[in-house]
Amino acid sequence: MEEKKQKISQMLSAKYQDIQEKRLNQLTREVIYGPQNRNVNINGKRVKLSDLRYQLADTFENMQSAKKTPSNADFNMMIASSIETLNSETSSEQEYFRWLDDCSEIIKDMNDGFITKDDLDSRNDFLEMSHQREADLMLCLGLYAGSSHPKAAEKAARLRYKLQKLREMRQTIETYTRNEADTKISKEEYEKALPYYKLFKGLRRLPYGQDLSAERKELGIQHEVDYDLLPTYDYFAWLVNETLDEEAKENTFNIKHQEISDKLKDLARRRETFKVNYMILERKKAQFQNN
Amino acid sequence: MLDTKNIETSYLNNLETPQKLSCLKALAYISQIDGHMDSSEAYILATLAKKFKLTDSRTFLQNLDEGEILDELSHISNKKAAMDLIKYLCFTAQADSDLNDKEVLFIGHAAKAMNLDVQKAAEINDFVIECLMLEEKAREIFEEE
Helix, strand or coil: CCCCHHHHHHHHHHHHHCCCCHHHHHHHHHHHHCCCCCCCCCCEEEHHHHHHHHHHHHHHHHHHHCCCCCCCCCCCHCCCCCHCCCHHHHHHHHHHHHHHHHHHHHHHHHCEEEEEEHHHHHHEEEEHHHHHHHHHHHHHHHHHHCCCCHHHHHHHHHHHHHHHHHHHHHHHHHHHHCCCEECCCCCHHHHHHHHHHHHHHHHHHHEEEEEEEHHHHHHHCCCCCHHHHHCCCHHHHHHHHEEEHHHHHHHHHHHHHHHHHHHHHHHHHHHCCCHHHHHHHHHHHHHHCCC | CCCCEEEHHHHHHHCCCHHHHHCCCHHHHHHCCCCCCCCHHHHHHHHHHHHHHCCCHHHHCCCCHHHHHHHHHHHHHHHCHHHHHHHHHHHHHHHHCCCCCCCCCCCHHHHCCCCCCCHHHHHHHHHHHHHHHHHHHHHHHHCCC
């Protein structure tokens, strides 16, 4: 199953453990494509799709923030436990501050004169995590955007801020640290990286959501090309389109798989027939000539 | 569909010029056995003729006669080249669909003309099918278009 649908399906499955597989697939599609005011029936209870999306986004963000890289094995367990602790509403922000700590540390270690293998590993782990978390945040933003829950817009704005900062951290690390180990760093490189280190350290001292706009401007950090960070960007339309694209890809793959499978069956049938066919044809030809 | 992968580096390249020409005629014959040869197949054969340094590269495509071709093939005594030719004939005939009666007979007769047993032709044909199956599996594994 496609990635986004699969994540939503896993969340639903953990939340409603008694649900039948067929109904789960149907419900997953309803969560993605259904209009906000639609009511869905889950184990005899009517739930508004808008509220369900809000709940799933909240659950998912809390779950993913709680741990850096959850394995599939404990995925369901984490969803279940995060539903229990939804009200704490702190882990998502804690994760943001952890990113700032990690990012500052990486910029420092990668520019302190010499890059060790461990320094490089930390850098690349962070970059990899940032891509995964970006995909998660986009999914949550899509779910919030598909919800008319009174708190959805506010939550989405907070997540959008987090996504913006994540991209800034990634961009800085990619630009101001080298992707190589056992190498010396020049004073010039250190001096270029220093203001960014100070920026993220500065952000760490501020409350969540409060930015250092003047400093960012001075460093030339802009998001003009990030059209998806604008408040008007329709994340729900994005989620639906992405899922439809994923489904189309999967359908194409299935059709191609079927074609190849048919061809292989046909080829297998053709084996070991040549000699027999040839003998039969030669015999027929001889009979024809004799007559 | 004419299929002549790596033919320039095959044992056919070790043959004398008239024998190379006979091989191309055989390939041309099997590629149009059920009708006409399309322009892309004619182009491939003409290109091959150039690679084999055969002059007047398009004339051999005209007036192809099965009896004459088989007679010319009987002058090929290089067994490895003969087996290679059967392989390319099978690839060409198998590429689109199963061998039809005319193709089976022509490949069998060509094998006999070059002193190859029909059993050998059958083995080569099975090898070609295995190759095609492997290509299909590769398409799936490596997600090729």
